[in-house]
Amino acid sequence: MINLNVDLGILIIQVITFLLGMILIWQVFLKKFSKKLSERSAHIKDTLDEIAKQKIEVEALKADFQKQLETIDKKFQDKIREATKEGSEIKNDLVLRAREEAKLLLVKTGEKLEIEKEKMLKEMRIEITNLALSIAEKVLKENVGKQQQEKLVADLLKELEKK
Amino acid sequence: MAEEEVLKEIIFIHIPGVPEALTMSWIAMGIIIVVGFLGSYSIKMAPRGAQNMVEFGIDWVTDKTREFMGEKGPAFLPLFLTLFLFIFVSNLLGLIPGFKSPTSNISVNLALALIIFCSTHYFGIKEKGAIGYFKHFMGPPYWLAPLFFIIHIIGELVRPVSLTLRLFFNILAKEILLTLLATLFFAFMMLEMPKAIQFLLLTGDFLLRPAIILLGALVSFIQALVFTALSMIYIGSAVTREEEH
Numbered sequence: 323m324i325n326l327n328v329d330l331g332i333l334i335i336q337v338i339t340f341l342l343g344m345i346l347i348w349q350v351f352l353k354k355f356s357k358k359l360s361e362r363s364a365h366i367k368d369t370l371d372e373i374a375k376q377k378i379e380v381e382a383l384k385a386d387f388q389k390q391l392e393t394i395d396k397k398f399q400d401k402i403r404e405a406t407k408e409g410s411e412i413k414n415d416l417v418l419r420a421r422e423e424a425k426l427l428l429v430k431t432g433e434k435l436e437i438e439k440e441k442m443l444k445e446m447r448i449e450i451t452n453l454a455l456s457i458a459e460k461v462l463k464e465n466v467g468k469q470q471q472e473k474l475v476a477d478l479l480k481e482l483e484k485k
Numbered sequence: 486m487a488e489e490e491v492l493k494e495i496i497f498i499h500i501p502g503v504p505e506a507l508t509m510s511w512i513a514m515g516i517i518i519v520v521g522f523l524g525s526y527s528i529k530m531a532p533r534g535a536q537n538m539v540e541f542g543i544d545w546v547t548d549k550t551r552e553f554m555g556e557k558g559p560a561f562l563p564l565f566l567t568l569f570l571f572i573f574v575s576n577l578l579g580l581i582p583g584f585k586s587p588t589s590n591i592s593v594n595l596a597l598a599l600i601i602f603c604s605t606h607y608f609g610i611k612e613k614g615a616i617g618y619f620k621h622f623m624g625p626p627y628w629l630a631p632l633f634f635i636i637h638i639i640g641e642l643v644r645p646v647s648l649t650l651r652l653f654f655n656i657l658a659k660e661i662l663l664t665l666l667a668t669l670f671f672a673f674m675m676l677e678m679p680k681a682i683q684f685l686l687l688t689g690d691f692l693l694r695p696a697i698i699l700l701g702a703l704v705s706f707i708q709a710l711v712f713t714a715l716s717m718i719y720i721g722s723a724v725t726r727e728e729e730h
Contacts, residue, residue, distance in 0.1 A: 324657065329592045332504055336587075336596035339507070343514040344567040351521035352563055355543050358528045365530070 450482060498583050506590035513575040513587060517567075542570065546713075553714055554721030561720060564604065568597065569713040572652065576705030579660050580698050588708075589656045591649060598645035601716040606641075609723030618723070644719060648712060655708045659701045666694050 457478060461471055498512075499505045524539030532540050546566045550558030572588060579586030587593045609618045622637040623630040673686045 326591055328595055329504070332506055332590065332592035333596045333599070335507055336510060336593045337600060339510055339514060340567065340571065340597065340600055343517070343571065344563055346514075346518055347521060347567050347570075348563045350518055351525035351539065352543070352566060354525045354528055355540060356562070358530075359540065359543065359547075362530060 454478065504590075505585055506587045506593050509578055509585050510571075510575065510587040510593055512584070513571055513578055516574050517570045542566070549710075549714065550717055553717035555725065557724055558717065558721065561608075561717075565713055565717060568601075568716060569709050572597070572712050573705060573709035576656055576659075576708060577702065579656065579663070580701050580705070586656045586660060586705075588652055589660045591653050594649040594653045595645065597652075597712070598648040601648065601719060602641075602645040604716075605644075605719045605723045608720055612724040613726065644715075648715060652708050652712050655704055659697075659704050662697055663694075663701065666690055666697060670694075 457474060461474060498508070500508050520535070521539055524535040526535075528536060543562070543566060546569055547559050547562055550561055550565055552558075554561065575588045575593075576586050578584040579589060606618075612618075613621070622634050670687065670690045673683060673690060676683070678686075
């Protein structure tokens with residue numbers, strides 16, 4: 323048989339039980355848990371905020387680094403261009419100077435050769451004169467005839483021509 | 486009638502002189518407080534063990550208050566958490582042999598419904614003021630105010646009755662089903678019949694019991710959720726202003 327009668331005593335005690343239970347639940351654990359859950363939520367929120375902030379900073383740093391890299395790359399390219407240009411100029415200069423020096427050397431060598439030639443000719447004349455003198459000395463010593471003497475002179479001249 | 490009372494005293498755990506519904510109600514409340522205390526014994530930032538379970542329950546009820554009442558919901562957490570846990574544990578108690586659900590007693594359910602009824606109007610008046618709160622009962626249209634007022638008053642009075650009876654009959658049906666299965670088991674054992682049929686009947690009864698207990702656990706949860714959710718909606722609608730709708 324289903325009992326649908328309301329027992330006022332049970333009803334009142336149940337209301338008191340529930341209200342006391344609610345207070346006890348709040349005091350015994352719910353208060354602590356609510357506090358801990360709020361702390362955890364705040365901690366998670368703070369951490370997420372910090373991460374978001376750090377992400378923005380990292381993005382900014384990344385952009386900055388990218389910019390710096392681009393600048394460095396540009397500078398590097400400029401330096402290489404400058405160095406190449408400078409190298410090329412130095413090379414051209416060196417080649418020019420070498421050519422001028424070679425030309426100068428050639429002129430100097432020519433002049434030296436001319437001097438040497440003059441010097442040799444001078445020595446040769448002295449040599450010939452000495453030779454002629456020695457021949458004349460020989461001829462005189464041996465009392466050669468006029469004909470023979472002329473022949474000797476002619477031979478000597480031929481010999482000189484050959485030289 | 487006297488025999489029934491004696492039988493109840495033998496079957497159910499009770500304190501002499503105290504109605505069993507109240508004894509069970511105190512046991513349910515005791516279980517909640519003890520489990521909560523164990524869970525809160527050493528609260529850590531990263532939850533473990535019982536703390537995990539308690540936190541899950543608190544979080545779940547907090548989410549429900551937010552879902553049904555908006556941002557004002559979490560302020561009512563102590564009321565709704567106690568209500569949900571008390572009804573759920575009370576409903577489950579009836580599944581343990583020797584215990585009985587206090588929610589299968591109409592006085593216990595009515596007490597819970599009256600707490601919600603009083604809270605609804607108390608918080609409604611506190612939030613909107615007496616005139617602002619009762620003005621909500623009048624319309625619009627205002628020329629139909631007397632009629633609307635009567636309809637709203639009837640609607641408000643019916644709420645605790647519907648809360649009480651819904652929980653009462655659902656839990657009672659579960660208890661009756663379980664009692665019936667237990668009674669049938671003994672009846673099949675006592676009755677004179679061919680052994681094969683008796684074996685079949687007893688096996689059927691024996692196998693059906695866990696299924697009914699599982700169903701009972703499900704009903705226990707759903708009824709606790711329905712009672713709590715409706716309470717949240719009642720209080721939520723009482724404390725929410727027109728412009729917040």
